[in-house]
Each structure stands twice: as structure tokens, then as C-alpha cells.
Amino acid sequence: MPITDRRRDDALSRALIVATAIEMLDTAGERGLTVRGLAAKLRTGLGALYWHVRNKSDVLVAATDAVLAEALTADTADLAPDDAIRAVALGVFDAFDAHPWIGVQLSRLSSQPTTVQIFERIGRHLQALGVPDDTQFDAAAALLNYVLGVAGQNAALAASVEPGTVRSDVLAGVSSAWSELDADDYAFTRRVAARLRDHDDREQFLAGVNWLLAGITARS
Amino acid sequence: MPITDRRRDDALSRALIVATAIEMLDTAGERGLTVRGLAAKLRTGLGALYWHVRNKSDVLVAATDAVLAEALTADTADLAPDDAIRAVALGVFDAFDAHPWIGVQLSRLSSQPTTVQIFERIGRHLQALGVPDDTQFDAAAALLNYVLGVAGQNAALAASVEPGTVRSDVLAGVSSAWSELDADDYAFTRRVAARLRDHDDREQFLAGVNWLLAGITARS
DNA sequence: ATATCTCTGGATCAATGTTCCAGAGACAGC
DNA sequence: GCTGTCTCTGGAACATTGATCCAGAGATAT
Numbered sequence: 177m178p179i180t181d182r183r184r185d186d187a188l189s190r191a192l193i194v195a196t197a198i199e200m201l202d203t204a205g206e207r208g209l210t211v212r213g214l215a216a217k218l219r220t221g222l223g224a225l226y227w228h229v230r231n232k233s234d235v236l237v238a239a240t241d242a243v244l245a246e247a248l249t250a251d252t253a254d255l256a257p258d259d260a261i262r263a264v265a266l267g268v269f270d271a272f273d274a275h276p277w278i279g280v281q282l283s284r285l286s287s288q289p290t291t292v293q294i295f296e297r298i299g300r301h302l303q304a305l306g307v308p309d310d311t312q313f314d315a316a317a318a319l320l321n322y323v324l325g326v327a328g329q330n331a332a333l334a335a336s337v338e339p340g341t342v343r344s345d346v347l348a349g350v351s352s353a354w355s356e357l358d359a360d361d362y363a364f365t366r367r368v369a370a371r372l373r374d375h376d377d378r379e380q381f382l383a384g385v386n387w388l389l390a391g392i393t394a395r396s
Numbered sequence: 397m398p399i400t401d402r403r404r405d406d407a408l409s410r411a412l413i414v415a416t417a418i419e420m421l422d423t424a425g426e427r428g429l430t431v432r433g434l435a436a437k438l439r440t441g442l443g444a445l446y447w448h449v450r451n452k453s454d455v456l457v458a459a460t461d462a463v464l465a466e467a468l469t470a471d472t473a474d475l476a477p478d479d480a481i482r483a484v485a486l487g488v489f490d491a492f493d494a495h496p497w498i499g500v501q502l503s504r505l506s507s508q509p510t511t512v513q514i515f516e517r518i519g520r521h522l523q524a525l526g527v528p529d530d531t532q533f534d535a536a537a538a539l540l541n542y543v544l545g546v547a548g549q550n551a552a553l554a555a556s557v558e559p560g561t562v563r564s565d566v567l568a569g570v571s572s573a574w575s576e577l578d579a580d581d582y583a584f585t586r587r588v589a590a591r592l593r594d595h596d597d598r599e600q601f602l603a604g605v606n607w608l609l610a611g612i613t614a615r616s
Numbered sequence: 617a618t619a620t621c622t623c624t625g626g627a628t629c630a631a632t633g634t635t636c637c638a639g640a641g642a643c644a645g646c
Numbered sequence: 647g648c649t650g651t652c653t654c655t656g657g658a659a660c661a662t663t664g665a666t667c668c669a670g671a672g673a674t675a676t
Contacts, residue, residue, distance in 0.1 A: 188654080211633060221656035222634080228654090232633065283503050283548035284555070292574070292585055299584030311603075313588040313595065318604030322538070325545020328503035335504070354512070364519030365512055368533040375533065383531075384538030387611030394610055408623080431664060441625035442665080448623090452664065 188220055190228045194238045198275070201239060205339035206277040206331075209236075237288065240281045244290045247271035248297065257305035258389055264297045265323050265385045269378060272327045279331025282324055295320050307392060315392045322388060326381050347373050408440055410448045414458045418495070421459060426497040426555055429456075457508065460501040464510045467491035468517065477525035478609055484517045485543050485605045489598060492547045499551025502544055515540050527612060535612045542608060546601050567593050 196217055200209050211232055215225050229235055247267040252260035272278045282291060299316040307315055337346050354362070354369035416437055420429050431452055435445050449455055467487040472480035492498045502511060519536040527535055557566050574582070574589035 210631080212631090215656090223636080223657070224655045226634070280503070283500070283545075284552050292577070292582065296582050296585045299588065303584065312584075313591045314600050314603045315607070316584070316588070317600055318542070318607055321545035321549055321604060322542045323545070324548060325503075325541035325543070328544060328548045329541055332504050357512070362512065362516050364523065364532075364536070365516045368519065368536070371533045380534050380537055383534045384541060384608070387535070387538055388604070388607050389611070390614055391607030391610035394614060430662085432662090435625090443626070443667080444624045446665070 188218065188224050188228060190238070193218065193225065193229055194235060194242055197235045198239045198243065201277045202275055203339065206280055206335055208339065209277075236281055240278045240288070241290050243275050243278055244268070244271055244282075244293075248293060252297070252301070257301045258393075260301040261298055261305070261319065261389065262382065262385055264294065264301070265319070266378070266382065268294060268323050269326065269381050272330060273377070276331045276334030279327040279329075280335065283328045283331075291320070291324075294323065302392070305393065311392070315388075318392070319385070319388055322384055326384070330377070344373075347375075408438065408444055408448060410458070413438065413445065413449055414455060414462060417455045418459045418463065421497045422495055423560075426500055426551075456501055460498045460508070461510050463495050463498055464488070464491055464502075464513075468513060472517070472521070477521045478613075480521040481518055481525070481539065481609065482602065482605055484514065484521070485539070486598070486602065488514060488543050489546065489601050492550060493597070496551045496554030499547035499549075500555065503548045503551075511540070511544070514543065522612070525613065531612070535608075538612070539605070539608055542604055546604070550597070564593075 193214065197209055197214055200214060200217065204213075209232075211222065211225060214235075215222055218225070247270065248264070250263060250267055252263050255263060272282070282288070295316055298319050299312060302312050302315050302319075303309075333346065351369045351373040354365050354372065357366055359366060413434065417429055417434055420434065420437065429452075431442065431445060434455075435442055438445070467490065468484070470483060470487055472483050475483060492502070502508070515536055518539050519532060522532050522535050522539075523529075553566065571589045571593040574585050574592065577586055579586065
């Protein structure tokens, strides 16, 4: 392994592949990432790619890890336990708001190191929050599931439209679709259709976290 | 359209295709369903399939709808509002416990009629529960996201192993993997690893619903 | 008998993930 | 400086999959 850089300044590497994959995923969406497209963007061939990387799933996992690792760097040590949990949850939310494709990825392999990391972070703060030992597991699982549920839903919404579509346009479309549903069968959905159009995803997400936290601390 | 049945008693139809697809999905998992496999099982060709069905996604959506429609048939009219919400949530949980593949499907297309149906059911009971109008939307979204989060996680767990694997074996494997994590970085996860092995998924799921309900009713 | 409509089966295409292999380039040893 | 070896590259080739196309079977109406 040479210490100096290789002569070619565009030398291929696993890190470069993953970074390029993230770029393609962000601009073209989940379906926009193909191995051939990745090779073309890197101006190389398939064999070169597969030398550095085991398979496509390997790249996806690494890309998800890289994006989420950055989201989880925020230091939560000097926050109150409940605020720390909110910070972790919002960190994940912001990460897949910026990279919707990780939503699908996160809900694919549950034993993924990244998922366990989030689980760990939540669990620690739950203990600091004074949640009894025998409910910490259930509480951490509930919070994690909620976070991943929102991730999946956001990702689904992002994947169902062309990448680059303006979010408010999508919401307006769904909202008007909702208000055209059957008045009897979908009375509630029709009633809240207007609210869907101008709601704040992030705030709604946080509301759910708060309800979970309130329930967990009240009943424990 | 003839009133009498066709002479061939194995006549192809959209309903038969969807039913066979469900059967294949249940036995072979999400990846086990291919259009060619479906045609082979129906002893027919591709053209015949595509005559009755628009594309594969069409079949997946119809299969998900069929399975979930059955899960949502339970009458919740004579239950207390909070029990009704629990019943709806548990109905969905049981449905994707029996058919893990709908988890991935549910988290794919958010504007799916089935998802909206669950949303509608939850929302109605929230109103009956006395939740203020301006928080009903957020509360229904939180509950829906939680339910779908668990769905996705269960589906991911089911998809990561060979179909037919015994659940307790999977949990035991993950549990032992957890207990071998780094003692410092994963203190919490290690501590609850044992609990993972013998916990009841359904009860844990219900605990999350209860916390959400407690938080929603307490703070509203 | 002919025409038409519904439905079927398989050939065929395009896209995609993956493997394989010939070979380029650099570096160590002689 | 030559050779061998190891790392790395590029693209041909293969298998699988979703989807389209088309010739034609079978029944029914005219």
C-alpha cells in the first residue's frame, strides 16, 4: 500500500464511490442510482466498481451510514434527557428530510448498525429520564418505531413523485385528492385535508415525539 | 360478458391472480414474487397475466388492499373510542404479522387508499375521544406513523431472513449479536438484549399505542 | 360461414445487478 | 533493466426481471 497518492488524481476508492452514490441518490432519487450510472459518473467500468465494493446493497448501506452518522454527531450530553431525545429524533428527521432515500433504506434492514445506534442513543436518555428499567426497552422501541415510521412515510411521499418536485405542490395535490373523497366514508380525512396543505412536517413529527414522551413519563 | 361460467374452470381473472400472488408472497416472501413465477403457478403465459393486470405494482397494491381490507372489517362501533383505536391498530399489526410483505408495501406509497383508510378510522375515533379539532390531524398522523413504523420494522426483520424461519430463532440471533456489541458504545443495547429475546411483539406494539394515546389525551 | 371480441401463450426487448477475464500500471527483487 | 507480482481497471458477457408485442385460439353474434 503506497503512502503517497496515486498518480491519477481521480483514483477510485470506496469512499469516492459512496460519496458519488449519495450525490446521485440526492439528485435522482432512489431509483436513480444504478450501478452503470454510477460507473459512468465516475468515468470507470463495472469491474473497477466491484473491486472496491461488494455489491449495490453494500453501497446503499454505506451511504445510509455516512448520512446518518453525520446527523448523529450533535452532542446531546449537556441537554436535559427529554430534550436530548428530541434532538436525536429531530436529527434523524432532518437527515431524511435532506436525503429522502434513507427512509426506504432504514426500513429495510432492521439489524443495521445505524438503526441500533439510534436505538442506543434513545435508550440511554430514557434511563437518564428516570424511566424504570423494565419499560426502557419498550419505550425505546416505541420511539424508534415512530421515528422510522415517519422516515418511511416521508420517503414514500418523495419516491412517489419525480425527484425535484416542490413539496408544497405534492401536498397540495394530495390535499385536493383528499377533499374529493367520499363524504361519508372519508369524513375525517376530508375535514383535515386543508390542514395537510399547510402543516409543518417537522412540527408534526415533534408533536408525536412529545406525546410519546409524555405518555412514557406519565405512566412509568 | 357471459353470465354462466366459462368452460375452463381454471379461467384466469384478476382476483385469481391477486389471490395467487398473496399465496406466493406469504410462502416465499416479498422477493419470491416474480411475474414469471406467478405465470408459472397459474399455468399460463405473460400476455395472459398482463391482460388482466396493468403491471406488477398493480398486483402488489391489490394484494395489500385485499389483506388489509380483511383486517379492517372488525366492527369497532360499540367500543370505547380509545379501545376502538387500539382495535384498529392491533388489526393492522396482526395483518402484517401474518403477511410481513405488506409492511414494505405500506411504507411505499403513502397516498395509497389503504393507508388513508387506516388514517380515517383512527381520526374518527380521535374525535369521539374528545381530542380538540386542531390537534386531531397531528394525533392521527402520529398514530398512523407509529403503526406503519412497526409494520416496516417487522417487515424488514422478516425480509432479512429466509422465509419460514422461526421467529424466536431470529430474535435469539439478534439478541446474541446485541450482547456482543462494544460495552461502552452500546451499553443500553447490551443491557436490553436479553429482553429482546423473549419479549412479546404485540404487547410491545400495544404499549406504544397506549403511550401515544395517553400523551394525546393528557395534553390536549 | 364470416366477423368480431375476448383472452392466451410465448417470443422478444430493455434494464439491471453481477461475474469474469484480459491487461495496464506500479513496485520489489534480482 | 528485466521480470514477476500485486493492485486496480475497463468492458464483455450472463442471468434475472418487468414489460411489450403479436399471432392466433375459442366463443359468440350476425
